[in-house]
Every structure is written in structure tokens, then in C-alpha cells.
Amino acid sequence: MKTLEKVNYKGFIWPLIIGIILWCITPWRPAGLSSQAWEMFAVFVATIVGCITKPLPIGGTTLVGLVVTVLVGLAPMKDVVNPKTGAVTDTGVLSAFSNSASWLIAMAFIMAYGISKTGLDNRIAYWMIRRFGKKSLGIGYAITGLELVLGALIPSNSARTGGVVWPITESISESYDSKPNSPSRKKIGAYLDFMAFHANILSTALFITGAAPNMVAQQMAQQKGYTMTWGGWFIAATVPVAVATVIIPLVIYKMFPPEIKEIPNAKKWADDRLAEMGPISKPEKIMAAVFALSIVLWVLSGFFKIPQLDSTFVAFLAVALLLVTGVLTMKDALKQTGAWNILIWLSILIFMAGKLISYGFIGWFSKLIQNGLHGISWEIVLAILVLLMFYTHYFFASGTAHMTALYLPFLSVAVATGAPLGLSAMLLAFTGAINASTTHYANGPASILATTGYVKQGEWWKMNFVLGIIYLLIFGIVGTFWMKIIGVW
Incomplete structure (x- = not known):
């Protein structure tokens, strides 16, 4: 009989608590910060705490953080382009993997x-x-x-x-x-x-x-x-x-x-x-x-x-x-899970840090x-x-x-x-x-x-x-x- 893989659900406790608290105090954020900047900060901090408590391996933790970033409207999936000028007005999360x-x-x-x-x-x-x-x-x-x-x-x-x-x-x-x-x-x-x-x-x-x-x-x-x-x-x-x-x-x-x-x-x-x-x-x-x-x-x-x-x-x-x-062989390359894992989490963390800058x-x-x-x-x-x-x-x-x-x-x-x-x-x-x-x-x-x-x-x-x-x-x-x-x- 097949069973579910083990997940360290306790590891989600502190990221959730810290992230929700920071998000909820957005109306009382420091002067000079937009609501988007503070909300991005809340998601970023929660993700970093998750990298420490490790509810999932770091690749999975950062992937959850990326999903949350999209769900709350802080980033689109694809780049948003101005149809008149062709300039990118909002960087999408897929660009992270470039x-x-x-x-x-x-x-x-x-x-x-x-x-x-x-x-x-x-x-x-x-x-x-x-x-x-x-x-x-x-x-x-x-x-x-x-x-x-x-x-x-x-x-x-x-x-x-x-x-x-x-x-x-x-x-x-x-x-x-x-x-x-x-x-x-x-x-x-x-x-x-x-x-x-x-x-x-x-x-x-x-x-x-x-x-x-x-x-x-x-x-x-x-x-x-x-x-x-x-x-x-x-x-x-x-x-x-x-x-x-x-x-x-x-x-x-x-x-x-x-x-x-x-x-x-x-x-x-x-x-x-x-x-x-x-x-x-x-x-x-x-x-x-x-x-x-x-x-x-x-x-x-x-x-x-x-x-x-x-x-x-x-x-x-x-x-x-x-x-x-x-x-x-190509099979050797595909077996290097460490390579593909780091490609995911490093790309995501750098993308989120870039959003902190842009906001x-x-x-x-x-x-x-x-x-x-x-x-x-x-x-x-x-x-x-x-x-x-x-x-x-x-x-x-x-x-x-x-x-x-x-x-x-x-x-x-x-x-x-x-x-x-x-x-x-x-x-x-x-x-x-x-x-x-x-x-x-x-x-x-x-x-x-x-x-x-x-x-x-x-x-x-x-x-x-x-x-x-x-x-x-x-x-x-x-x-x-x-x-x-x-x-x-």
C-alpha cells in the first residue's frame, strides 16, 4: 500500500506565524513604505524563516514562497509588457529561472x-x-x-x-x-x-x-x-x-x-x-x-x-x-538532483530579493x-x-x-x-x-x-x-x- 511522503508540518508553524503577523500590520507599516513593499517583506521573511525551520527541503520551501507571492498579487506569472512601448512593467516569476x-x-x-x-x-x-x-x-x-x-x-x-x-x-x-x-x-x-x-x-x-x-x-x-x-x-x-x-x-x-x-x-x-x-x-x-x-x-x-x-x-x-x-551521459546530468534543486531555490530567492528592491x-x-x-x-x-x-x-x-x-x-x-x-x-x-x-x-x-x-x-x-x-x-x-x-x- 502506498503512503504519503513525510512532511515536517511543525516547520511551517513559525514561518506562518511570523508571515501572518507582518502581513496583518501592513496598515501600520513604517512611513515611506508602500503596502506592496511591506507585504513583499512579510512573504520574504516567512520564506527565509522556512529555510531555517525546514518544513520542506529548501527547494520546496522557496517554491511555496513563490506560489504565495503570486497568490497575493505581488508578482504575475509572466512578465507584464506595455503594448505600446514593449517595455516590461512588472517582472513575472517565470523570469526568475533565467x-x-x-x-x-x-x-x-x-x-x-x-x-x-x-x-x-x-x-x-x-x-x-x-x-x-x-x-x-x-x-x-x-x-x-x-x-x-x-x-x-x-x-x-x-x-x-x-x-x-x-x-x-x-x-x-x-x-x-x-x-x-x-x-x-x-x-x-x-x-x-x-x-x-x-x-x-x-x-x-x-x-x-x-x-x-x-x-x-x-x-x-x-x-x-x-x-x-x-x-x-x-x-x-x-x-x-x-x-x-x-x-x-x-x-x-x-x-x-x-x-x-x-x-x-x-x-x-x-x-x-x-x-x-x-x-x-x-x-x-x-x-x-x-x-x-x-x-x-x-x-x-x-x-x-x-x-x-x-x-x-x-x-x-x-x-x-x-x-x-x-x-x-545525459542520464548522469539528470540524476544530479543537487544541481536542479539549487537552480530552483537560488533563482527564487534572488527573484524575491529583487522584488524587495523594485518595491x-x-x-x-x-x-x-x-x-x-x-x-x-x-x-x-x-x-x-x-x-x-x-x-x-x-x-x-x-x-x-x-x-x-x-x-x-x-x-x-x-x-x-x-x-x-x-x-x-x-x-x-x-x-x-x-x-x-x-x-x-x-x-x-x-x-x-x-x-x-x-x-x-x-x-x-x-x-x-x-x-x-x-x-x-x-x-x-x-x-x-x-x-x-x-x-x-
């Missing part, structure tokens, strides 16, 4: 499956362990290096951790009899587990395609007139990430030292696994070549405004090449904060906003929901008080990556690595608090000066 960033990430997910299917990701991992794995600190740096490489290859930070990095660290830990939920966890497993998490933070910060929140920031910044390209983000992130890559593993090694300092068998362990894989295969070679071509074209797209070098087109080109060469809510909010901060220098305002962006993540279990809710308002406030657009856009975006150094539920990788039994929850929070301060100092000071040198502001 968002280039959403398609870029969807195609990147399919490319990532090619990396996994061919085994190229594991081969890279074993090569790095073989080269740097003689000491436990070296393993920590190898994991960091592995994540930085995978950050360019796999656009999902959870996929990088869950699919590649965690299985490798777990295997190394168990090979040295370091077990979770036992005193032996501190032999090496706890150190590697925690190191893997922070390596993921660094890889997320280094690439605009490192995680979905980065792409949200890109689209929100575009709505304020600032364009983030793949190459521009990478160049801006290179120096602060490089500094953090040197410092973070050392700090973790000192703060949470493994009992095993030397790992004489690491090279043999990696060699054995490479031997099991055999020589590099033709699919791996093609996959590596296609991805190398994509990286080159993504970098060039940041310097040359050629339509054919559009970042999203490059991703489509890469997937087409993988299909034509037989590395992937004037974001502009009103910016002026409100600007008036409240009158007389305070933009440097202090920007610093406060960065700290708020970082520490409010204690209240979010989703980096995407957090970025969608706060990035655009914060960026608008920073610019309104005189802060340079480029600096504000990049600093707030980077903060959306490093604020994972907070809780055990901060993002997908945290949920994976904090529940393995190697690191206790109290240890996770305490060490992340210290490392969070280090991240803020590195990106706030080193990152700001570096972006000044390269002309971001």
Missing part, C-alpha cells in the same frame, strides 16, 4: 559529478597525502591543499567534505586506531576532523563557485551595480586565504594537538590506494583537460567582456564537452540605517556590519538563508554611509564564507564533521570562537589592504 548564476551553479554541479565519476578527486587527494603526509601537521596542510584544489572543482562545500575529504580523513584516522567517541579520538582523528572543516572554510572563501552563498552575494552585489567575476573574486581572495592557509593549520595544531606527531606510513597508505586505482584513465585525462579549460576561460571572462566568455556559458560549454566526449524596501531600509548612523565614519559602519554578518550566523543553520536575508541590506547601508562599493561587497561576501567558524550547525560541512564523534560540541564552539576572531582579523586587515593594492576600492 538567472545566470543559478544556471552556472547547476552546470558546475554536473561538472563536479564528472570529477567524482572519473575518480580524479580521489587521485588528487592521494597524490597530496603521498607528498605531504609524513607528519600530522603535514597531513593538516595536505587536507587544506586538497580542499583548495577541490574548491575549484566542486561547487558544493558539503559535497567536497562529505564525498571526498571526510572519507579520506576517516580512513587515515582509523588506520592509526583513532576511533570516534573514545579517548583514542585525540590520537589524530579529532585534529584531522577539525582541520578538514577549516580547510573547507578556506576553499569556500577562495572561489566564487566555492559554495552557494558566494553566488547569492554575487547576484545581490550585481543589483547594487557591482560585478563579481570568477577571476576578480579569486584575485581578491588569494592573499587573505594564503595567509590564513599558513596560520590556521598551525593554530589548530597548537590548540588541539594530535597525540601522534609523526606518520611514517602515510606515503605507503597513499601509494597503496593509488596502486588500487591504477594508471590515470582516459576519462580522468579528459575531465582534467575540460576543467583546466574552464578555469582559463573563467579567468579570461573577468578581463575581457566577450559574450562567448560569459561565466555561465563557459559552464554550459564544459558540460557539453563532457557529454560529447562520453565522460558523462523600494531596500532603499527605505538603507536610508533608515543611514540616518541612524549619521556622523559615524564609513570605516566604523563597515566594521560593525562585518561583525554583525559574522556573529548573527549563530542564529542561522544555512549560509544561503543568512546571505539572502542580510547581504543586500548590509551592502546598501555600507554604501549609503560612504563606504566604497567594491570593498563593502567583497568584505561582506567573504564574511559569508568565514562565518561558518561559529557553530556545529553553521553549514553542511559543520553538520557532517561535528557529528562524527571525534570533536565534542563544547570543543567545537570554543575553538571556532578563537579561530573566528583570527579569520576576521586576516580578512578585515590583510584583505582590506590587499584589495586596496589591486584596485577593488
Whole structure:
């Protein structure tokens, strides 16, 4: 007998309560706001709360929010066009799915499956362990290096951790009899587990395609007139990430030292696994070549405004090449539910945020904060906003929901008080990556690595608090000066 799928109906309670309350106080909305602006705000907030309480997966939650937006008359299904001028007078919800960033990430997910299917990701991992794995600190740096490489290859930070990095660290830990939920966890497993998490933070910060929140920031910044390209983000992130890559593993090694300092068998362990894989295969070679071509074209797209070098087109080109060469099949592409899921929810959230702008809510909010901060220098305002962006993540279990809710308002406030657009856009975006150094539920990788039994929850929070301060100092000071040198502001 067939049964209904499980739905977390309790998760609808808070979105409904908050959304209805906000909607009902529309007659008493703040001065200067239209009723449509406030109603759109009510639907948007309810949707973001739903992304946190998760009555449905985020794709389903945002789809419900989109349906509500249409039902209450805040957006039509199709674009409304003036018959005389041909100009679009009201943007329809179907236009949301023409968002280039959403398609870029969807195609990147399919490319990532090619990396996994061919085994190229594991081969890279074993090569790095073989080269740097003689000491436990070296393993920590190898994991960091592995994540930085995978950050360019796999656009999902959870996929990088869950699919590649965690299985490798777990295997190394168990090979040295370091077990979770036992005193032996501190032999090496706890150190590697925690190191893997922070390596993921660094890889997320280094690439605009490192995680979905980065792409949200890109689209929100575009709505304020600032364009983030793949190459521009990478160049801006290179120096602060490089500094953090040197410092973070050392700090973790000192703060949470493994009992095993030397790992004489690491090279043999990696060699054995490479031997099991055999020589590099033709699919791996093609996959590596296609991805190398994509990286080159993504970098060039940041310097040359050629339509054919559009970042999203490059991703489509890469997937087409993988299909034509037989590395992937269309069935492989259709099976990537993560790709199609993100295409739905990212498109919808960006569309709803755009409606907040068109109805004037974001502009009103910016002026409100600007008036409240009158007389305070933009440097202090920007610093406060960065700290708020970082520490409010204690209240979010989703980096995407957090970025969608706060990035655009914060960026608008920073610019309104005189802060340079480029600096504000990049600093707030980077903060959306490093604020994972907070809780055990901060993002997908945290949920994976904090529940393995190697690191206790109290240890996770305490060490992340210290490392969070280090991240803020590195990106706030080193990152700001570096972006000044390269002309971001």
C-alpha cells in the first residue's frame, strides 16, 4: 500500500506565524513604505524563516514562497509588457529561472559529478597525502591543499567534505586506531576532523563557485551595480586565504594537538590506494583537460567582456564537452538532483530579493540605517556590519538563508554611509564564507564533521570562537589592504 511522503508540518508553524503577523500590520507599516513593499517583506521573511525551520527541503520551501507571492498579487506569472512601448512593467516569476548564476551553479554541479565519476578527486587527494603526509601537521596542510584544489572543482562545500575529504580523513584516522567517541579520538582523528572543516572554510572563501552563498552575494552585489567575476573574486581572495592557509593549520595544531606527531606510513597508505586505482584513465585525462579549460576561460571572462566568455556559458560549454566526449551521459546530468534543486531555490530567492528592491524596501531600509548612523565614519559602519554578518550566523543553520536575508541590506547601508562599493561587497561576501567558524550547525560541512564523534560540541564552539576572531582579523586587515593594492576600492 502506498503512503504519503513525510512532511515536517511543525516547520511551517513559525514561518506562518511570523508571515501572518507582518502581513496583518501592513496598515501600520513604517512611513515611506508602500503596502506592496511591506507585504513583499512579510512573504520574504516567512520564506527565509522556512529555510531555517525546514518544513520542506529548501527547494520546496522557496517554491511555496513563490506560489504565495503570486497568490497575493505581488508578482504575475509572466512578465507584464506595455503594448505600446514593449517595455516590461512588472517582472513575472517565470523570469526568475533565467538567472545566470543559478544556471552556472547547476552546470558546475554536473561538472563536479564528472570529477567524482572519473575518480580524479580521489587521485588528487592521494597524490597530496603521498607528498605531504609524513607528519600530522603535514597531513593538516595536505587536507587544506586538497580542499583548495577541490574548491575549484566542486561547487558544493558539503559535497567536497562529505564525498571526498571526510572519507579520506576517516580512513587515515582509523588506520592509526583513532576511533570516534573514545579517548583514542585525540590520537589524530579529532585534529584531522577539525582541520578538514577549516580547510573547507578556506576553499569556500577562495572561489566564487566555492559554495552557494558566494553566488547569492554575487547576484545581490550585481543589483547594487557591482560585478563579481570568477577571476576578480579569486584575485581578491588569494592573499587573505594564503595567509590564513599558513596560520590556521598551525593554530589548530597548537590548540588541539594530535597525540601522534609523526606518520611514517602515510606515503605507503597513499601509494597503496593509488596502486588500487591504477594508471590515470582516459576519462580522468579528459575531465582534467575540460576543467583546466574552464578555469582559463573563467579567468579570461573577468578581463575581457566577450559574450562567448560569459561565466555561465563557459559552464554550459564544459558540460557539453563532457557529454560529447562520453565522460558523462545525459542520464548522469539528470540524476544530479543537487544541481536542479539549487537552480530552483537560488533563482527564487534572488527573484524575491529583487522584488524587495523594485518595491523600494531596500532603499527605505538603507536610508533608515543611514540616518541612524549619521556622523559615524564609513570605516566604523563597515566594521560593525562585518561583525554583525559574522556573529548573527549563530542564529542561522544555512549560509544561503543568512546571505539572502542580510547581504543586500548590509551592502546598501555600507554604501549609503560612504563606504566604497567594491570593498563593502567583497568584505561582506567573504564574511559569508568565514562565518561558518561559529557553530556545529553553521553549514553542511559543520553538520557532517561535528557529528562524527571525534570533536565534542563544547570543543567545537570554543575553538571556532578563537579561530573566528583570527579569520576576521586576516580578512578585515590583510584583505582590506590587499584589495586596496589591486584596485577593488
